[in-house]
Amino acid sequence: MKRPKIAKKAMGSRFPKSFFWGYFVALLLISGVHIALLLGMQEAHFNDIIIVHVILAFWALVAGGLTLYTRIQVRKTYEIPMQRLAEATARIAKGDFSARVAPLNKKSDFDYLDVMIEDFNKMAEELGSIETLRVDFFSNVSHEIKTPIAVIQNAAEVLKRQDVNEVQRKENIDTITSAAKKLNTLITNILKLNKLENQSITPHVSSFDVCEQLVQSAILFENVWEEKGIEFEADIADERKKIVADEELMPLLWNNLLSNAFKFTEKGGTVSLREYSENGKIYVIVEDSGCGMDEQTTKHIFDKFYQGDTSHSTEGNGLGLALAMRVLQLSGGTISVESSPGVGTKFTVILNE
Numbered sequence: 001m002k003r004p005k006i007a008k009k010a011m012g013s014r015f016p017k018s019f020f021w022g023y024f025v026a027l028l029l030i031s032g033v034h035i036a037l038l039l040g041m042q043e044a045h046f047n048d049i050i051i052v053h054v055i056l057a058f059w060a061l062v063a064g065g066l067t068l069y070t071r072i073q074v075r076k077t078y079e080i081p082m083q084r085l086a087e088a089t090a091r092i093a094k095g096d097f098s099a100r101v102a103p104l105n106k107k108s109d110f111d112y113l114d115v116m117i118e119d120f121n122k123m124a125e126e127l128g129s130i131e132t133l134r135v136d137f138f139s140n141v142s143h144e145i146k147t148p149i150a151v152i153q154n155a156a157e158v159l160k161r162q163d164v165n166e167v168q169r170k171e172n173i174d175t176i177t178s179a180a181k182k183l184n185t186l187i188t189n190i191l192k193l194n195k196l197e198n199q200s201i202t203p204h205v206s207s208f209d210v211c212e213q214l215v216q217s218a219i220l221f222e223n224v225w226e227e228k229g230i231e232f233e234a235d236i237a238d239e240r241k242k243i244v245a246d247e248e249l250m251p252l253l254w255n256n257l258l259s260n261a262f263k264f265t266e267k268g269g270t271v272s273l274r275e276y277s278e279n280g281k282i283y284v285i286v287e288d289s290g291c292g293m294d295e296q297t298t299k300h301i302f303d304k305f306y307q308g309d310t311s312h313s314t315e316g317n318g319l320g321l322a323l324a325m326r327v328l329q330l331s332g333g334t335i336s337v338e339s340s341p342g343v344g345t346k347f348t349v350i351l352n353e
């Protein structure tokens with residue numbers, strides 16, 4: 001793995017050469033003082049015993065001073081920050097991801113220890129957010145699995161009874177089938193998302209015709225727009241446009257955008273699929289005249305399991321756009337959304353040619 005670059009200035013030593021030169025010069029000067037002291041005392045005809053004691057006292061003072069100074073410097077520059085880091089690491093190891101360490105210097109004077117502390121804080125934050133995601137994920141999954149299972153259980157109980165007529169029997173079998181289908185899609189989606197998140201599906205990028213793929217995806221919804229009496233417009237400007245992306249993953253994105261557009265648009269509405277290219281970028285726009293979303297909903301639609309419009313919640317599990325987003329991240333594309341309640345929604349996907 002390539003090592004991330006740390007600014008050269010920040011990589012400088014905490015005890016630079018100049019520090020040791022300082023020691024060297026200071027000791028030379030002190031030895032000068034020693035000689036001056038000695039000569040001065042001899043000149044003044046001091047008793048030899050006194051001279052020895054004064055010199056000894058002088059060096060005891062110098063040695064004590066230098067040792068103390070070195071000790072304070074080492075403590076300040078290494079020991080204290082390392083102890084703080086050790087305490088924070090121990091807290092994280094115990095599962096407390098709120099542990100943070102304060103850097104020692106101002107941002108403009110950061111050295112490598114500060115950089116390390118800052119990276120440590122970032123790491124702790126990331127770990128914390130992964131942990132919350134994991135906890136939320138499991139409670140969401142459990143909820144999503146329990147609901148259809150309860151539905152299946154109820155319908156099966158009804159079927160067990162002697163007095164069910166043919167109509168009720170058919171209704172309950174349909175209920176079981178659709179709940180089972182929902183469970184099936186849920187599990188398939190979770191597995192796909194998990195694979196995508198762990199990157200065990202490394203994108204198999206190849207160059208393929210995106211226009212052809214868009215048409216193929218749109219055709220899948222023919223029944224839906226006919227049944228719902230929705231006017232569907234497709235305007236694919238390029239006859240053929242190659243993009244470099246994962247050919248198998250991209251339909252997940254198109255199908256999700258189109259299925260949402262048809263799902264959230266009432267009878268008699270319109271859905272459009274447009275494609276054009278400009279300055280080396282390919283734009284794909286899915287627009288509908290459906291129920292739209294308020295600002296709060298728009299902010300969360302790419303979160304796993306988020307469903308804004310609960311009236312359609314039986315028809316999905318809130319994983320579609322999370323998957324779509326992940327597919328785009330792997331393909332180097334972007335997605336944006338504009339929506340207003342009661343007017344409609346417009347998703348814009350931008351990909352590189």
Ligand SMILES: Nc1ncnc2c1ncn2[C@@H]1O[C@H](COP(=O)(O)OP(=O)(O)O)[C@@H](O)[C@H]1O
Pocket residue numbers: 256260261264288290291292293297301306307308309313315316317318319320321322344345
């Ligand atoms: N075209 C759209 N019109 C209105 N709301 C939409 C549209 N597309 C997505 N949303 C909102 O975003 C939410 C998340 O979408 P998605 O992840 O595909 O989940 P799902 O389709 O299973 O509900 C939907 O529940 C809905 O509230």
Ligand SMILES: [Mg+2]
Pocket residue numbers: 256259260316320321
């Ligand atoms: Mg969806």
